[in-house]
Amino acid sequence: MGVSYIEYVRERLNNTFDIKYRELKWHDSNIYIVYIESLCDSKFISEYIIAPIMTRGEEYDNVDDIKGRVIVSNSIAEVNGKEEIITSILTANAVIIFDDINRCLCCEVKGFAKRAIDIPITETVIKGPREGFSENIQDNISAIRRRIKSANLKIESVALGKESKTTVAIFYMEDKAPEKLVKTVKDKINDISRNFKDEFIFDISSIEEGLRNKGTPFDTIGYTEKPDVAASKISEGRVLVMADGGSFAITAPYFFIENFQTTDDYTLNKYMANMARFLRWFSFGISTLLPGIYIALVTYHFKLVPSTFLLRMAVFRAGVPVPTVVELLYMIIFFQIIREAGVRLPQPIGPTLSIVGALILGDAAVNSGLASQVTVVVVAITSIASYLVPKVYVAIFTWNVLIIIFSASLGLPGFYISFVLFVSHLASLTSCGYPYLYPLGTLRSFKYKDVIFRGDLDKISSNIFSEED
Structure with missing residues (x-):
């Protein structure tokens, strides 16, 4: 028997x-x-x-x-x-x-202990819902269903991990999400299920790794831990993926312009939101390009610098024993170390360490002759500006180093070459089959009222995809 x-x-x-x-x-x-x-x-x-x-x-x-x-x-x-x-x-x-x-x-008969719904740490808001996801997928599904009471909301489930058998939910609006997008996401998740060597999948990170574009420091897959943001992304036609045991959901596709959008943009006054968004775009440009421009000017094109300021810079650099490019690079790396330490330390200590550590480092570097005052100011401005766009700070750091190397090698021509490479890199990226710079460069960019600046809420399209593109 x-x-x-x-x-x-x-x-x-x-x-x-x-x-x-x-x-x-x-x-x-x-x-x-x-x-x-x-x-x-x-x-x-x-x-x-x-x-x-x-x-x-x-x-x-x-x-x-x-x-x-x-x-x-x-x-x-x-x-x-x-x-x-x-x-x-x-x-x-x-x-x-x-x-x-x-x-x-x-x-x-589920009855295990679970964390209470809490305020998200990574997505703080001034005005608007403060509810966050928990590690229980049923609670998270409930939070989304409470916001989208539509029969068009489809939720499909798969189990990933040979041993862990983690439940993964796929959300999309049947009438808004393009069929090719839904198919692309499902196919990639199935590929993860077949090809993933680890028998245990405990978090959404493994799925994100399988969906994202691996050849770039820019995020080509979005993430959120707020149900209102997740519901908004789904209502726009995106696909959202969530795993049991994780408090984050990922969204696809994810576009470059989303790095400069926050929840507060849609809850605050339009003019305040647009001013904040302009500051983010401006800060991104400053944090990415300022070090390269600085190194090109002081190394090759010092005639473009006003003479009085040039003399001051010469005095400041008199005691620095290394070339400007080396000085700039190690100061940027030191500031990144302080930033990383501030993130990893417990919440009450981390922010304090970042501020105090940066002040002490800058002062000590100048007094010891390891760096000039101008270099410290340039690095400080670059670091502070990058805080306004935290979603791309890793990409900013990566491209900072590349642009500095090109600028130090060829001057302004090298800076221009690196800038063209930077824009070309962005233009070459895709997110689940869609251009990363979408809707820029399409007919949709003239009609979509939420690209660089935010339009009136009643004029913002609820569906970001169009057959015209």
């Missing part, structure tokens, strides 16, 4: 202290209720599964009657196959095994 279901379960899940087996008599055979105590609601199992079977089970001699008339559960199904039984137990279900006839029922 082979190994029975209950024997197989005991063999596969041995040495597991939190698994519970409850044996009940049913006519001339046995019923076993198997569940993991740390994942399931034991009170629910006692009141709505065990108690009904003990009191009314003898009235019926058919498994289907037990399923339909005895057990009280809004989620009950029959499972077949030994591995399916194991998977059901490990995913917070109670499995009811009818021993002699080798049939099983599965009831969803």
